[in-house]
Amino acid sequence: MTTSKNVVWHNAVITRQLRQQQNKHKSLVLWFTGLSGSGKSTLAHAVEEKLYEKNYRTMVLDGDNVRHGLCGDLGFSNEDRIENIRRIGELSKLFVEAGMIVLNAFISPFKMDRQQVRRILPHGDFIEIFCDCSIDVCESRDVKGLYKKARNGEISHFTGISSPYEPPDKPELCVNTAKLSIEESVDVVLQMLESRC
Amino acid sequence: MTTSKNVVWHNAVITRQLRQQQNKHKSLVLWFTGLSGSGKSTLAHAVEEKLYEKNYRTMVLDGDNVRHGLCGDLGFSNEDRIENIRRIGELSKLFVEAGMIVLNAFISPFKMDRQQVRRILPHGDFIEIFCDCSIDVCESRDVKGLYKKARNGEISHFTGISSPYEPPDKPELCVNTAKLSIEESVDVVLQMLESRC
Numbered sequence: 001m002t003t004s005k006n007v008v009w010h011n012a013v014i015t016r017q018l019r020q021q022q023n024k025h026k027s028l029v030l031w032f033t034g035l036s037g038s039g040k041s042t043l044a045h046a047v048e049e050k051l052y053e054k055n056y057r058t059m060v061l062d063g064d065n066v067r068h069g070l071c072g073d074l075g076f077s078n079e080d081r082i083e084n085i086r087r088i089g090e091l092s093k094l095f096v097e098a099g100m101i102v103l104n105a106f107i108s109p110f111k112m113d114r115q116q117v118r119r120i121l122p123h124g125d126f127i128e129i130f131c132d133c134s135i136d137v138c139e140s141r142d143v144k145g146l147y148k149k150a151r152n153g154e155i156s157h158f159t160g161i162s163s164p165y166e167p168p169d170k171p172e173l174c175v176n177t178a179k180l181s182i183e184e185s186v187d188v189v190l191q192m193l194e195s196r197c
Numbered sequence: 198m199t200t201s202k203n204v205v206w207h208n209a210v211i212t213r214q215l216r217q218q219q220n221k222h223k224s225l226v227l228w229f230t231g232l233s234g235s236g237k238s239t240l241a242h243a244v245e246e247k248l249y250e251k252n253y254r255t256m257v258l259d260g261d262n263v264r265h266g267l268c269g270d271l272g273f274s275n276e277d278r279i280e281n282i283r284r285i286g287e288l289s290k291l292f293v294e295a296g297m298i299v300l301n302a303f304i305s306p307f308k309m310d311r312q313q314v315r316r317i318l319p320h321g322d323f324i325e326i327f328c329d330c331s332i333d334v335c336e337s338r339d340v341k342g343l344y345k346k347a348r349n350g351e352i353s354h355f356t357g358i359s360s361p362y363e364p365p366d367k368p369e370l371c372v373n374t375a376k377l378s379i380e381e382s383v384d385v386v387l388q389m390l391e392s393r394c
Contacts, residue, residue, distance in 0.1 A: 013242060014249045014257075022252065045210060052211045055219065057254065059295040060211075069317075070287040073280075083270075090267040091288065098256040098297065120266075 019099025023057045026197045027096045029121060030189070032105045033114060033168065034131030035160045036146055037138035039177040039185070040105035043131060046186045047193075048103055056197075059095055061088060062105040076157055082113060089117035096125055101197075109165045127196065129189065130171040133178040135160045216296025220254045223394045224293045226318060227386070229302045230311060230365065231328030232357045233343055234335035236374040236382070237302035240328060243383045244390075245300055253394075256292055258285060259302040273354055279310060286314035293322055298394075306362045324393065326386065327368040330375040332357045 020027055030047070032040040041062050048058045067074075071087055074080040085108055095102040108114050118126040138160065139147040150158035157163040168174075173192045175185050217224055227244070229237040238259050245255045264271075268284055271277040282305055292299040305311050315323040335357065336344040347355035354360040370389045372382050 014245050014255065018249065019254075022249070022254075048211050052215065052219070057216075057219075057296075058211065059291070061291070065291065065294065069290060070284060072287075087267060087284075090269075091291070093266060094256070094258070094262060094288070095292075095295070097262065098292070098295075099254075100295065 016097050023099050027099045028125045029092045030103045032129045033108045035138045037141045038131040038133035040131050044103040044105040047189050058101045060103045085113040109159045111166045128171040130168050130174045131177045137178045213294050220296050224296045225322045226289045227300045229326045230305045232335045234338045235328040235330035237328050241300040241302040244386050255298045257300045282310040306356045308363045325368040326370045327365050328374045334375045
């Protein structure tokens with residue numbers, strides 16, 4: 001074995017394009033934003049289930065798998081919240097590069113942060129889905145009991161109560177999760193996706 | 198549409214196991230460690246190319262796509278270096294959850310950091326591959342001209358010159374990248390993988 005043989009080592013590269021061909025669908029980010037209790041995570045998982053049936057490659061990112069791991073060192077200060085969304089954006093970019101459809105379910109209350117994620121992704125890869133549900137409906141559901149705690153002052157900086165939520169101006173899709181059933185909401189997302197995937 | 202219909206929303210979950218079934222292979226982490234110039238990245242990309250031909254789902258993580266993005270806020274201090282590897286570990290965990298084979302090419306000079314990544318992954322999912330190549334050979338290649346700069350003092354804390362490299366005690370695989378050709382190195386990795394995937 002000659003040494004020169006080693007020198008010609010080169011980087012073979014499997015690109016995003018090749019992975020998309022392999023998966024037979026485009027990779028992109030579905031970004032579900034909305035109040036706590038607006039159904040983001042439920043909708044993301046339900047859409048994922050349908051995409052799996054279609055043999056699509058998907059990944060849901062939400063508080064459960066990100067806040068305890070990659071962003072486990074971050075709290076809820078303004079600075080940390082911005083860094084949290086930045087990392088999720090970079091993470092999403094890598095999954096898109098890996099050929100997958102990423103379904104992100106985060107309150108992500110501030111326009112600026114969501115815009116920042118849109119900016120770092122190639123044009124057209126960031127699909128903002130607004131889970132539109134009034135605070136009254138979200139609070140009446142209060143699945144996790146968080147609104148009650150926020151009203152009692154046990155949780156500070158709670159979006160919709162003691163911290164603002166800035167709805168998107170021009171989301172790619174607006175789903176009225178207060179009125180639509182889960183099945184109807186899923187259909188709306190899938191229809192939108194069909195034209196882009 | 199009744200309100201109660203919304204309340205029964207549940208989290209459908211596509212698990213790692215389902216994704217592995219879909220992909221028809223196990224997901225895991227191949228962690229290539231070794232000196233700068235030992236061929237980690239080249240080997241990772243070459244293995245990926247072969248896995249792509251077998252219709253496997255893969256992703257290479259290396260300095261190119263991680264240091265400028267997710268870890269773009271980190272420098273090379275001890276603290277930052279530890280945080281860098283921690284994030285890559287968490288990132289790898291998510292890709293494994295997503296059903297993929299992750300090929301990580303990082304010098305990752307310290308045992309403790311690599312062990313930390315091994316610890317956060319389910320047992321058997323972290324495959325440590327030592328790219329064994331003497332500093333003399335790496336320096337004689339000096340593809341990026343980094344060794345020259347390190348010797349001139351233009352780069353500080355350079356692994357192998359001004360900062361230590363701790364080789365693994367019991368890596369799952371040791372590849373002598375000084376002696377083997379790229380094709381031979383790839384074969385060794387694929388053979389090892391065959392018994393685990």
